[in-house]
Amino acid sequence: MILTVTPNPCVDKTVFLEAMAVGRKNVCHRVTTIPGGKGNNVARAVKALGEQSASVVLVGGAPGQHVVDMITGQDGLECHPVWIAENTRTITTVLEEGPHRQTPLFEPGPRVGGAEKERLIDEVRSRLGATGILTLNGTVPDPTLQDVYRTLISLARAQGVTVILDTHGPELALGLEAAPYMVKPNDVEAAELVGYALDSEAARWRAIDWFHGKGVSLVVLSLGAEGVLVSDGLERLHVKPPPIEEVNAVGSGDCLVAGMAVGLLRQWPLEQCAVLGVSAGTVNAMRWDIGHVTQAEVERIAPRVAVVRC
Numbered sequence: 335m336i337l338t339v340t341p342n343p344c345v346d347k348t349v350f351l352e353a354m355a356v357g358r359k360n361v362c363h364r365v366t367t368i369p370g371g372k373g374n375n376v377a378r379a380v381k382a383l384g385e386q387s388a389s390v391v392l393v394g395g396a397p398g399q400h401v402v403d404m405i406t407g408q409d410g411l412e413c414h415p416v417w418i419a420e421n422t423r424t425i426t427t428v429l430e431e432g433p434h435r436q437t438p439l440f441e442p443g444p445r446v447g448g449a450e451k452e453r454l455i456d457e458v459r460s461r462l463g464a465t466g467i468l469t470l471n472g473t474v475p476d477p478t479l480q481d482v483y484r485t486l487i488s489l490a491r492a493q494g495v496t497v498i499l500d501t502h503g504p505e506l507a508l509g510l511e512a513a514p515y516m517v518k519p520n521d522v523e524a525a526e527l528v529g530y531a532l533d534s535e536a537a538r539w540r541a542i543d544w545f546h547g548k549g550v551s552l553v554v555l556s557l558g559a560e561g562v563l564v565s566d567g568l569e570r571l572h573v574k575p576p577p578i579e580e581v582n583a584v585g586s587g588d589c590l591v592a593g594m595a596v597g598l599l600r601q602w603p604l605e606q607c608a609v610l611g612v613s614a615g616t617v618n619a620m621r622w623d624i625g626h627v628t629q630a631e632v633e634r635i636a637p638r639v640a641v642v643r644c
Contacts, residue, residue: 348367354437418446443476448478462490483499542570
C-alpha cells in the first residue's frame with residue numbers, strides 16, 4: 335500500500351473557453367473538476383501504475399465533501415478524511431483554448447486548529463501498519479502545521495515505513511530534521527534551502543550532497559524539461575525525458591513521485607525506478623487532466639527515456 339497525505343487539498347476546477355474577455359461576461363463551453371492537491375495526484379497515478387493507494391486528506395465543509403466524493407467515486411480510491419471546521423479551498427483555472435493560456439485562481443487554504451492537527455497525526459499513525467510507502471505532499475494551509483511532516487516522518491520511520499517528502503519552504507526544512515528516505519525538490523526549491531543558485535551541474539550535485547548530509551538516502555532533483563538528477567549516495571543518474579508536445583505540465587512532479595514510489599515498493603533497482611517516474615511525469619505533461627496516466631502510455635514512453643550515469 336502507498337499512502338498519500340495531502341494537508342491542503344482542493345476542488346480543482348477548470349473552465350474552458352475560446353478566449354477570455356476581461357471585464358465582460360464570459361460563457362464557458364466546458365467545465366471539469368477533479369480532487370486536487372499533490373497527494374491526490376500521486377494516489378491517482380499510483381493506481382494507474384498498478385499498485386494500491388489511499389489518500390489521507392484534511393477537509394472541511396461542502397467543498398471538502400466534494401473532494402472526498404471525487405476521490406472515492408471519480409477516482410475509485412480509498413479515502414481517509416480528517417474533518418476540520420473551515421472549508422476546503424477551490425482552485426479555478428481559466429483555460430483559453432485559442433491562445434492556449436492558463437490563468438489559475440488560488441483561494442487561501444483553511445485555518446487549522448491544534449486538535450485538528452492532532453487528528454491528522456492520529457489518522458496517519460493508525461494507517462502505518464498497512465503502509466509500505468508514505469508520501470507527504472505539498473505545503474500546508476496553516477502555519478500551525480509546518481512541523482507536521484517532521485512528526486509524521488518520525489512516526490513512520492519508527493515503524494519501518496519508507497517516507498517520500500515532496501514539499502518546499504519551512505515544511506521541507508523542518509521535515510529534513512526527521513530524515514525522510516527520499517526528497518524531490520526542484521532546483522528553485524532546493525536553492526532556497528542551500529542558499530545558492532543551482533545554475534550549473536556542479537552546483538546541483540553539491541546541493542544533492544547537502545541533502546544526503548541531512549540524512550536523506552535518495553535525492554531526486556527535478557529540472558523540468560531537463561529531467562531529473564537522482565542519487566542514492568552511490569549511483570548518480572541524469573534521467574532525461576524524450577521531446578514531447580507539452581499540453582499541461584502541472585502534476586508531472588506528482589506523477590514522478592508516484593513512479594518512484596511504485597518502483598521502491600517493488601524493490602526495483604534505482605535506474606528502473608527513475609525511468610518509471612520520469613515516464614509517468616512525461617505522459618502527464620502530454621494531456622490536460624492531472625495524474626490521469628495509463629500504464630500502456632508509460633510503457634510506450636519508457637524506452638525513449640535517456641539515462642546518463644554521472
